[in-house]
Amino acid sequence: MTTVVKPDVRVDRHVPTVRAGVAGRSKEASVALLMFAPAAVLIATFLIVPIGLTFVLAFTNARLVSPEPAQFVGVDNFVNLFTDDTFWASLRNTIIFTIVIVPFQSALALVLALLVNSRVRGTTFFRTVYFLPVVTSIVVVSMLWLFLYQKDGLINVLLSKAGIQGPDWLGDPHWALFAIILMSAWQAMGFHMIIWLAGLQTIPEELYEAAALDGATRWQQFAHITWPGLRQTRTFILITITIAAFGLFSQVNIMTQGGPINSTSTLVFQAVRSGFQQQQTGYASAISLVFFVLVLVVTLLQRFVTRDKEARR
Template sequence: MKQKNAIMGMAFFGPALILLTLFLFLPLLLTLGFSFTDYFALNPDLTHFVGLENYFEIFKDELFVAAFFNTVKFVIIIVPLQCGGALLLALAINKAAHCKKYFKVAFFIPVVMSLAVVSTLWIQIYSPEGILNTLLSNFGIDAQAFIYSSNQALPSIATMSVWQGVGYQMIIFLGGLQNINPALYEAAEMDHATQWQKFRDITLPELKPLCVFVFITVTIGAFRMLVQPMVMTGGGPDHSTYTIVYDIYETGTVNWEMGLASTMAIVFTIFVVVLTIIQNVLTKDKEERHVNKKTTRP
């Protein structure tokens, strides 16, 4: 019986393992290997082992450093706006007495739309004659350059990204809010707690694992930004929207420097792994307390 179950398990798991090996594990190993070489895709026969030279070179590259800081700026803008906006929307919809399904669908529609389509749409919105500048002119505000200005391009793309992605995190928070035991709020009302006290002492502690999860996923997603600057600005103006992933893409597929691009990809992967470890550390205590409460409950 055990042997039959093992064969059945491998029958289901085997194809997935093969696909993961071919499209994830093997490319990751190849990328790691290429990162220690000067592999040039147009002339692979002249590949040499260079050790850690690529790793030193990318941090001396002014364009890579600029791309790194641009990405950090983007993350700093988008993470609080998207996480906070998603929580506020979830709280508002959870309190709404009518049309909850309508609001869920309305805010979630941009999530399922292609980023390329959304970016193209917002190019029109940000254009000098676009709807946004038209609205600003009605309030006596001069037309803004938005994505055509090196100072405004990155915040403009971040604003668009928040609009596009906030619905996904809203659904996650909404699910967490609906799973909070109503008895906790009833007990707080008996103690004459204010709305802020209930939010601070009940809602936030109960949503802590979700908050950490959303924070990490939004941060990782922000560091992977590629489509928005590629479609909207091409990394400009003056490389003000040039990001790490954009640099990896151009280095590997435009300049064909696969060794250098692999090094950038490995550095980016290490950063993602570090973020995942941070997530596990932050959520570990909360999960252990939750398990202990369940085991001690009569």
């Protein structure tokens, strides 16, 4: 009698579960891509494509409005750029503005943050007042200070009452850039005050109480507790102020138009003026490319120096 051996057929009950999981993840991925699509289109339209066109147009003689097509000219735009006195004046003004505004504005913002961080009555009011210039349009602020800086403006009137002859703030090449630095620091320090304030509130209060019990002065508490505790905050603030300082444009465009005698012209202002007023799109792209490389190098260098100091500590 022959025995028939039936094959051992086992049904994997986990297969439907696995398939359902794969289908669910696929559906989630499709939904995520669908939600990301609008942002991707905007990023590509207003960021990736303009950057790519800048790299391409910098090596052409393209004009904003011209019946003739753009032609490849190699590095002619860069040769003309590096022999242009206006470019070197704009580069010098941009560097001076950045070197002065970074420590000046960050220090003022830190002082304000320390003041409003104290537990006294009225701090909410002062936080609002200090932050008000940030939410005000830079165009409105520039026009306001344009009137203040006039020869018979409020600033010179107050100086005259103190027996001081006020200068022609925006008409004198020696004072114009300083006037823009002063206005820019006043307008933007409220934003960085909030960042400093957020960093201050992350420092445990117990450290100050222990330091006070040990007899540490206010300055010693700041030097050994507050300043080290703001390490990450100050790195972020220095980088953001530096990038914003290199992009100086609106104040110059409204208040001085780069004058007098190119004493307030900046790289961004020169690029916009060359591209839209003079319609030299290729030349403006070359300026923008140099500006991009400069900001990239400065940011990486600043970040490297900051990390090196932190590592040594």
